[in-house]
Amino acid sequence: MSRLGVVLPALTLVLSGGLACAAASEAPDAAARPTTAERRIDTLGPIDTVVAISIDGLNPNAITKLRKRGTPALHRLIRTGASTLNARTELELTDTLPNHTGMVTGRRIEAATGGHGVTWNDDRRRPSTVQAAAGHEVESVFDVVHDAGGSTAYFASKTKFSLWERSWDEAIDTDVIIENNRRLTRRFVADLAGTTRSFRLLHLSAPDAAGHDHGFMSPRYLETVTATDRLVGKVLRAISSSPTLSGHTAVILTSDHGGRGASHRAPNRPANYTVPFMVWGPDVAVADLYDINPTYTDPGRTQSTYDDATIRNGDVANLALDLLELPAVTDSEHNVAQDLVTLTTDPNPAAG
């Protein structure tokens, strides 16, 4: 039994107690949240651990081109889960740190319109935190899970991710940065086996590095995608073979950006803004995500605006929280209603 599973009923009491008080007094924004809080009480699902995997620079055409033989783990996620190869990055930039920060905050990038404000993609120490970049408070998936009593961690393969530890120090229980993807994955698998946690993110950089060195979608890049798929396979096997994790763990896999040729820089190129989005685990539907989410629009080859409901890599935070039956990140934007359907037990908007 997981720690969060034990803690959630306590959280439920706190939330429902808080709402009862709010109804009698004048807490202004409490009215916006009762459905979420009530949902905590009734439907405690089987998922108590979420593993988010981001493959840096994964052009979904590589998955199609390599087929099952070259990407067996990714095809396992597609075959036995809910997925699309036509999700979107953030609109403003197709770079690593801005898009990953979108994944964990559920926000757009541009600070002036409520985004997280992380527009750079290097190791700079100023601004030193996401909050300093945004000029306002920015919560993350780590905060919500931590506040509910769950343990959190991220495992990244680029040093610039130290920004997160500086920004959400209290809420992140463990941060591991190892550039070697194989060593990092070994650490991740050891953590999966040895530590009870509610949320972990694993970032694998190798396809991006191969893309910059040899060209995105080049033969060397594709070989590296296959090698990275093997690491994903290790994670999936670690979950499937563990009696405590199997049947309780959901995986969300996406990418920060794609890429073709020399770069992934231009945010208006389909090869850069098109990313995969996969969900796998107990009760997860076996389906195309757009098929089971008629309120979300498959954008074809176009980039969509933030006014359009499109499946984005920034949906990770609030989907992870939804799967853990926790409320959305405060003031977030992507999937803030937690209405992205992934489970067979979810109410399907098409049926309603």
Ligand SMILES: [Zn+2]
């Ligand atoms: Zn890159």
